[in-house]
Amino acid sequence: MSLDAVLHHIDSDVPNAIDRLLELLRIPSISTDPAFKVDCERAADWLVSDLQALGISAEKRATPGHPMVVGHIDGKGPHLLFYGHYDVQPVDPLSLWDTPPFEPQLQDTPKGKVIRGRGASDDKGQLMTFVEACRAWIAVNGTLPCKITFFLEGEEESGSPSLVPFMRENADELKADIALICDTSMVSRGVPSIASQLRGMLKDEFTIIGPRIDLHSGYYGGPGLNPLREMARIIASFHDENTGRVAVEGFYDGVHEVPQEQLRQWQDCGFDEKEYLSSVGYTQPHGEKGYSTLEQQWARPTLEINGMWGGYTGAGSKTVIPSGAHCKLTCRLVGDMDPNTVRDKVRAHVEAHLSPDARVEWNDDFEGSPASVMNIKRPEFAAAQKALSDEWNREAVFTGMGGSIPIAGYFKTVLDMDAMLIGFANDDDAIHSPNEKYDLESFHKGIRSWARILDSLTADT
Known part of the structure; x- marks a missing residue:
């Protein structure tokens, strides 16, 4: 298996990867609105078809709500479970969108090219970074470097009512050595991050x-x-x-108060408070006094x-x-x-x-759902940190996370499985808001990052 060949294939296939993502983004899979139930089915079908085209045994599984997509591919070494979600938030208020939310497009901005459209960052673009990494690996090597289970949900943006029952009913099938979750962001632009705790x-x-x-x-x-x-x-x-x-x-x-050593790490992680606030029109923080912006976001x-x-x-x-x-x-x-x-x-x-x-x-x-704290002492975390550092040419950092991703806790409580959260969104992606976008750099380097992580997690197999 040649990592260099996989990375080269990723670079040469970026235009096709963008086209595939734009096709998925055109499906208005809004899970919370019953009017879009058929579209959620369409998104699930699209993913099943795409995974099957890679030789992955994938199928759509019915739930009382929107379907799950589950896929499997055998391999040597560790067994990984990859989780993402294909449903998206409503687009209201529609009048604030500069372009139609489900007519995605590639745009030039002062910070570089972006993919604009609902779901571009949360979570279809992030989900597809992993799928595209797998596509490149299979194209070069004929197979993946390990056993992988794909678990793609259609109700994350509407409270995941079917998730826990489905996990319990299919626990033996879903259980793996570790779960990978892509529904996260980087602490600052260009700073690769692994979430170690989330609210x-x-x-x-x-x-x-x-x-x-x-x-x-x-x-x-x-x-x-x-x-x-x-x-x-x-x-x-x-x-x-x-x-x-x-x-x-x-x-x-x-x-609990954050230990001083962890606070020092957060202070050096590259977070720009002024940019974070000004990007949404704030001139100062408005939260709990006596705590930094990162503490307020991650630990309060x-x-x-x-x-x-x-x-x-x-x-x-x-x-x-x-x-x-x-x-x-x-x-x-x-x-x-x-x-x-x-x-x-x-x-x-x-x-x-x-x-x-x-x-x-x-x-x-x-x-x-309660807060979650990741077990960063597992060797997979060190391997992923090195892979991310190599791709982004700066040390990857362990961070907190202000958002809530209940699936991370459910993997532990339902499947007794640790999770590793890695994503490439930026704070200015406007997720859940009009004009959502995903940086092309995040999409491209996200694919390359996952390829490196797959290589690092299977280096000894």
Whole structure:
């Protein structure tokens, strides 16, 4: 097996790899909207066909929601499981897109060429870096250097309701020596990164109800309790305005301070706070005082309001006091924070702050997952770190991660399998936002990186 030959093949095949990615990006596989169910099926079928074309035994597996794609190829040496997801976020607000989100294209920008379109970075572009590395390896060597299981999900952006049941039902088939996850980013442009810890997630939703019907604000404005005003007051009570800390009693139970040695590593990892903030229009951080931006992003919990609505929102004016107001919130969890315990504390806080004549109803579709910490002492981590360092010509760093990827924890709790998270997204990729993009450098060097990692993980076989 010749790594140099594989890398040369990758370089010569980049135009074709881009075309394949653009084809996948044209499929609007929005998992959270039932209107796109057929498109999620199409995306799964596309991946099955592409894997089968490489000689991988792949098939679409039905779930109560969107299908899983599972593929296998035998080989010597370690058994790797690769995970990615083919579903994407909704595109709203569509008016803020400069180009149609599902008409992807290659664009020139001041920072270089990018692939523009929904899913380019999260996660189709990242997923295809691994597939393209495998394609090149097979083209040069006729096979892959080890046994690989491909596990591609279609519900990651909608809470993964089918994931754990599917993993439990197919545990023997999915279990491998280690899992590889590509749904991550680099700490800074050009700095290869391996995530060593990532935050958990809690999602909740509630409605504050006041009068039994919408009221005329001329008749009841003043004496009437307005649920929107009540909601605003309660939301404001979630945080201490002077420190930025979450003001929910007991919220920080299970949170640990970052060791000084780890803080020193983070300070030297190439992160540019000014660029990170300015890329989205900020001039300064607005989070918990006393902690750096990276600490806030990687090692501190949060409580965020993701949506708030009620009353009349159409054109013009309608003078009503609404009967209800609604709120969606999420908490990012760290350390030993328990999602169920945090949920109970947040709900208790809301209920304790209700005014007379207001009541709260909670959505029963509770979702929560704890934080994850990777076992970076495993030899695979050192091998991957060297492979990444060789490709990017600078030392790869072990980082935290602000986002929540429950699959990493599920691999451990359901399959008793460690995971290694490696991705090539940048902070300015606008994932979940209009005008999402993926740098062509990330796509090209991501493919080369995975080829090197496959070589390093199988060097002794």
